[in-house]
Amino acid sequence: MAILTLSELLSHPPQGPHSTNKGPKESPARTLHPILDNTMANNSSSHSSLNRRQVAQALNIPPEMAARNGIPSRMSASEVAALDANPPAWLAQSRANATGKRPIWVDLRCYLCDFLEVARPKKWWPEFTYVICDFHENSELPDPKAGWRRSEYDGVGSRFRGIVDSQDD
Numbered sequence: 001m002a003i004l005t006l007s008e009l010l011s012h013p014p015q016g017p018h019s020t021n022k023g024p025k026e027s028p029a030r031t032l033h034p035i036l037d038n039t040m041a042n043n044s045s046s047h048s049s050l051n052r053r054q055v056a057q058a059l060n061i062p063p064e065m066a067a068r069n070g071i072p073s074r075m076s077a078s079e080v081a082a083l084d085a086n087p088p089a090w091l092a093q094s095r096a097n098a099t100g101k102r103p104i105w106v107d108l109r110c111y112l113c114d115f116l117e118v119a120r121p122k123k124w125w126p127e128f129t130y131v132i133c134d135f136h137e138n139s140e141l142p143d144p145k146a147g148w149r150r151s152e153y154d155g156v157g158s159r160f161r162g163i164v165d166s167q168d169d
């Protein structure tokens, strides 16, 4: 891993108070996390704010990293967008290191009732055929295809289990 030199660190300063007003407004090249998009779309004229967990989701970093690097307990959506568009060195480094590793956040959506949770996988999960809340019965799901085997993974998010239909070799 490359160590950033001081000059490299200084070339990526945190967003200053006046820097957002420079030049014509451009749309960011990257697509922001849906949480940020939704927050900004729904509350673009008000002072919508995100808590630290939501900020971490929007930036796709673990909450501990956000806390360690001085992310406050609440930030406005526009501040988070500025951070996302002009990441400070620690954030840029984290993104560079994260390439190809397991996702930090995953969207879990119940197949049966549409309940959504954004969770941090503690381990690799297989590609689930279905994700459902713990309190549904498997019988509420479509039957597996003929000859396919169904297996379950407990402890997915806070209230889900994952269902994998697979074909025996």
Ligand SMILES: [Zn+2]
Pocket: 110, 111, 112, 113, 114, 115, 132, 133, 136
């Ligand atoms: Zn459900």
